Amino acid sequence: MATLKLRDVRKSFGSVEVIKGVDLDIEDGEFVVFVGPSGCGKSTLLRMISGLEDITSGTLEIDGQVVNDLPPKARGIAMVFQSYAIFPHMTVRENVAFGLTIAGASKKEKEEKVAEAARVLQMEHLLDRRPSQLSGGQRQRVAIGRAIVRKPKVFLFDEPLSNLDAALRMDMRMEIGRLHAQLDATMVYVTHDQVEAMTLADKIVVLKDGRVMQVGTPMELFHEPANLFVAGFLGAPS
Ligand code: ADP
Numbered sequence: 001m002a003t004l005k006l007r008d009v010r011k012s013f014g015s016v017e018v019i020k021g022v023d024l025d026i027e028d029g030e031f032v033v034f035v036g037p038s039g040c041g042k043s044t045l046l047r048m049i050s051g052l053e054d055i056t057s058g059t060l061e062i063d064g065q066v067v068n069d070l071p072p073k074a075r076g077i078a079m080v081f082q083s084y085a086i087f088p089h090m091t092v093r094e095n096v097a098f099g100l101t102i103a104g105a106s107k108k109e110k111e112e113k114v115a116e117a118a119r120v121l122q123m124e125h126l127l128d129r130r131p132s133q134l135s136g137g138q139r140q141r142v143a144i145g146r147a148i149v150r151k152p153k154v155f156l157f158d159e160p161l162s163n164l165d166a167a168l169r170m171d172m173r174m175e176i177g178r179l180h181a182q183l184d185a186t187m188v189y190v191t192h193d194q195v196e197a198m199t200l201a202d203k204i205v206v207l208k209d210g211r212v213m214q215v216g217t218p219m220e221l222f223h224e225p226a227n228l229f230v231a232g233f234l235g236a237p238s
């Protein structure tokens with residue numbers, strides 16, 4: 001698990017500022033959900049936390065250490081994307097082990113960690129299949145498995161379920177909730193789906209136009225929205 005601290009974090013692309021001073025504290029083991037309309041900066045913020053995108057100004061601390069200049073690999077973070085980043089020519093087993101293979105893990109270590117990830121994600125029976133033989137939900141599970149084996153302190157999810165149909169989305173939502181309960185990890189999860197946010201989050205961060213509108217538990221946001229934007233976004237009566 002890990003704590004994250006963002007202080008006046010900003011991001012500009014050229015002369016356009018898209019993240020406009022974000023302050024945020026994320027506690028050990030917390031499940032934090034970023035919500036907000038398309039283009040408000042959710043993915044950019046997540047990519048800055050992961051290290052895939054530079055922070056223009058401000059500081060990001062992980063467990064008390066400023067990590068602005070640390071490369072993604074050194075941050076103990078794993079990111080799961082919306083489009084499942086899995087290789088079509090590899091089996092599920094090879095896909096899940098991929099990060100370990102690159103890191104030079106032994107055969108035994110790979111076998112153990114892949115077996116554990118498969119157990120947690122209930123996909124032992126899928127290990128010898130190729131991605132073309134999997135459903136969308138199963139592919140998403142493989143992508144999560146690839147993140148799990150690296151034992152990250154922090155998981156980042158960028159709209160991981162948005163390509164799935166409604167029924168599968170509900171299954172996977174429960175699965176991600178279960179995963180959080182099982183793994184010792186802090187999770188930051190981006191979605192534009194209110195139901196996902198309300199059911200998964202310990203804490204919701206509502207973003208609009210590169211700024212934090214409100215931070216609170218689902219109940220706090222629902223019952224005491226700071227403004228009409230938050231109320232409208234979470235579907236609370238106003
Ligand atoms: P969200 O994930 O909430 O939909 P994004 O973080 O993808 O929003 O985008 C936030 C804003 O930053 C948008 O206006 C988007 O057009 C802009 N943006 C994102 N990435 C880039 C980039 N690489 N270059 C220029 N503008 C970008």
Ligand code: MG
Pocket residue numbers: 042043044
């Ligand atoms: Mg996005």
